[in-house]
Amino acid sequence: MGKKVALRLALLLMASYVAYATDPTQLQDFCVGVNNPINGVFVNGLFCKNPTQATPNDFLFKGLNIPGNTNNKQGSNVTLVSAANLPGLNTLGISLARVDIAPYGLVPPHTHPRGTEIVTVLEGTLYVGFVTSNLPNGKNKFFSVILNPGDVFVFPQGLIHFQFNIGKTPAVVIAGFSSQNPGVITIANAVFGPTPPISIDVLTKAFQVDKNVIQYLEAQFSSGNNY
Ligand SMILES: *[C@@H]1O[C@H](CO)[C@@H](O)[C@H](O)[C@H]1NC(C)=O
Numbered sequence: 001m002g003k004k005v006a007l008r009l010a011l012l013l014m015a016s017y018v019a020y021a022t023d024p025t026q027l028q029d030f031c032v033g034v035n036n037p038i039n040g041v042f043v044n045g046l047f048c049k050n051p052t053q054a055t056p057n058d059f060l061f062k063g064l065n066i067p068g069n070t071n072n073k074q075g076s077n078v079t080l081v082s083a084a085n086l087p088g089l090n091t092l093g094i095s096l097a098r099v100d101i102a103p104y105g106l107v108p109p110h111t112h113p114r115g116t117e118i119v120t121v122l123e124g125t126l127y128v129g130f131v132t133s134n135l136p137n138g139k140n141k142f143f144s145v146i147l148n149p150g151d152v153f154v155f156p157q158g159l160i161h162f163q164f165n166i167g168k169t170p171a172v173v174i175a176g177f178s179s180q181n182p183g184v185i186t187i188a189n190a191v192f193g194p195t196p197p198i199s200i201d202v203l204t205k206a207f208q209v210d211k212n213v214i215q216y217l218e219a220q221f222s223s224g225n226n227y
Helices: 003-019 187-192 200-207 211-221
Strands: 076-081 095-101 106-111 117-123 126-131 142-147 152-155 160-165 171-177
Touching: 076 106, 095 106, 095 160, 106 187, 126 152, 160 171, 187 211, 200 211
Parallel strands: none
Antiparallel strands: 076 095, 095 171, 106 160, 117 152, 117 171, 126 142, 126 160
């Protein structure tokens, strides 16, 4: 094998390793998720329905034309279509969401541990951004833009990001994810509102503030999701 061929092969192997770093590639045409198999095999979170029993409805979700109710503290609502409510997505490595954001509403800073997110704005004007992981210089770089209808933006996997409606009208966003189950960690809720709470000694030290500041923040999030 020539050196060039070997190098190309090595690069190809590296590329495929990177490509497999998220959801595994599918091993069959599809794997409609079922919760209760008779003789199931555990595959990527859900069992597969026997393909001969699969129906068109296994691949169908209806209702994404209906806005989510944004009458909550943050003024936003995410309707996620994942393998949980569209079983035909099981093992396919993608999912979709409709995001409704009221005027001055916010999808608060959060991350998706298992997926990159690509969004397009259908209606409204949004200020969106993400922050890098810790860089070698010890800092985090913030990337932000203003999005108008038709604009597309990507939030790389795992990075903290947000979407803020800076317009005077409701915003509608369609989001795609590179996972059938991207997961979400809402930063403030995870840090200030878990059950049981994180020790106040940890939080005062981490955030370099007094106990009363932490207690104030915990009071905002202790009842669970502050939506
Ligand atoms: C989002 O909207 C749906 C549908 O109106 C509603 O059932 C749900 O409670 C809303 N979620 C939040 C967090 O407001």
